[in-house]
Amino acid sequence: MYKDESYQMKGRKQKTFNHGYLQEDRAELEGIAGVQTFMWMTETEYTEGSVKINLLEQIVSPQNLNRAYRQVVSNQGSSGIDKMGVSELKSYLIANKEVLIKNILAGKYRPHPVRRVSIPKAEGKQRDLGIPTVIDRFIQQAIHQVLSPLYERQFLTNSYGFRPHRSAHDALKQVQFYGNEGYIYAVDIDLEQYFDTVNRSKLVEILSRTIQDGRVISLRGHKFVRYAEDMLILCKSVRSAERTLNNTVSFIEKKLHLRVNRTKTTVSPLSCVKFLGYGFYCKEGKWRFRVHPKSFSKMKARVREITSRSNGMGDEKRKETLKSYIRGWVNYFRMADMKSHLEKIDAWYRRRLRMVIWKRWKLGRTRFANLQRLGIPRQKAWEHANTRKSYWHTANSWILSVSITNERLKRAGYLFFSDYYKTVAPLH
Numbered sequence: 001m002y003k004d005e006s007y008q009m010k011g012r013k014q015k016t017f018n019h020g021y022l023q024e025d026r027a028e029l030e031g032i033a034g035v036q037t038f039m040w041m042t043e044t045e046y047t048e049g050s051v052k053i054n055l056l057e058q059i060v061s062p063q064n065l066n067r068a069y070r071q072v073v074s075n076q077g078s079s080g081i082d083k084m085g086v087s088e089l090k091s092y093l094i095a096n097k098e099v100l101i102k103n104i105l106a107g108k109y110r111p112h113p114v115r116r117v118s119i120p121k122a123e124g125k126q127r128d129l130g131i132p133t134v135i136d137r138f139i140q141q142a143i144h145q146v147l148s149p150l151y152e153r154q155f156l157t158n159s160y161g162f163r164p165h166r167s168a169h170d171a172l173k174q175v176q177f178y179g180n181e182g183y184i185y186a187v188d189i190d191l192e193q194y195f196d197t198v199n200r201s202k203l204v205e206i207l208s209r210t211i212q213d214g215r216v217i218s219l220r221g222h223k224f225v226r227y228a229e230d231m232l233i234l235c236k237s238v239r240s241a242e243r244t245l246n247n248t249v250s251f252i253e254k255k256l257h258l259r260v261n262r263t264k265t266t267v268s269p270l271s272c273v274k275f276l277g278y279g280f281y282c283k284e285g286k287w288r289f290r291v292h293p294k295s296f297s298k299m300k301a302r303v304r305e306i307t308s309r310s311n312g313m314g315d316e317k318r319k320e321t322l323k324s325y326i327r328g329w330v331n332y333f334r335m336a337d338m339k340s341h342l343e344k345i346d347a348w349y350r351r352r353l354r355m356v357i358w359k360r361w362k363l364g365r366t367r368f369a370n371l372q373r374l375g376i377p378r379q380k381a382w383e384h385a386n387t388r389k390s391y392w393h394t395a396n397s398w399i400l401s402v403s404i405t406n407e408r409l410k411r412a413g414y415l416f417f418s419d420y421y422k423t424v425a426p427l428h
Helices: 005-009 055-059 062-075 086-105 134-152 168-180 200-209 238-255 293-306 315-332 339-361 364-373 378-385 391-395 398-403 406-411 417-424
Strands: 035-041 046-052 115-120 126-131 185-189 223-227 230-235 266-269 278-283 286-291
Touching: 055 086, 055 134, 062 086, 062 134, 086 134, 168 223, 168 230, 168 278, 168 286, 185 238, 230 238, 238 266, 286 293, 293 315, 293 339, 315 417, 339 364, 339 391, 339 398, 339 406, 339 417, 364 378, 364 398, 391 398
Parallel strands: none
Antiparallel strands: 035 046, 115 126, 185 230, 185 266, 223 230, 278 286
């Protein structure tokens, strides 16, 4: 289909340019013949660009497919509807690679249905996810590797989500920069169920012809930061922010056919904003990061879940799960000032651990023996071993604090938030 695509341009005037970005990236896209040029729109401006008409051949090239295979294996992930795991992909490709490539080139390949799963969201809601088969993930990765460089330069500098060499931390630093420049009022736009309601026809239209309507660029000139569907527009005054909100919501709903959640779309001081789990506060005239209270609440809920005695985890599994979670959570929020908060969290967390251990000892005679082994005098050990107070109350008692000490918990293999934070937090 791509080889015959040139008929679409017959009869139209065409211009060739020596300064398009594909010429600049020639080394990356070398070997693809048959270039046509036309005017296309990016997030930043109109540019003269080029469209490769042999993209499909590049997608199924050995070099690209090998790279896609390595990435899918590295990502791991769950199996799809066919139950095939990542470990089985290599043998499948060895046996079926030629047929698979032939079907793709002939336009006969059809993706499999996705496996539907639900994950919890805030406020007790559920988010539906679709898990493709490993084979489809492999093909999608191969397509992504070829198309991503073509579309990458169409995005504004302030778009950060799912782009190479850009992260949520970069987006947060940009918000901080604008705050320090005096843009301290935020238009916080919430797109209602974005991934469920995004207009597919509009999306395909954009991808296929990269919109030529300059009106689509409603944010040129505004200070904004976007990470996927999360976006803030920063303004210097409340009046400016409210005017921007009205204009932007109208554009999003009428032009992009997306739904804006009016109850969650607000104008707020930067100090009241939650963005990518972070909050912001001003100290000595400079904006700094903090962990938003809702993010702390979610973290505590997860720790409760892991330290619950009813989750079926053994001691070693619980330790490893806690280590993995604490490292991931702290690494993500490491830019925030949270030393004192984490010390309080750790005190609560250690109480949870002591409660788990006290529950595990169960019988009075087991508790009595263990308390004595940990240095508690016989009489005190006997009194506390037979206490009728609740698990949670006992976990906060002095008897467990001096027997199941912080140091003993560390030696047993438990990792604490504040300790790990000290090793990864940037120097201020």
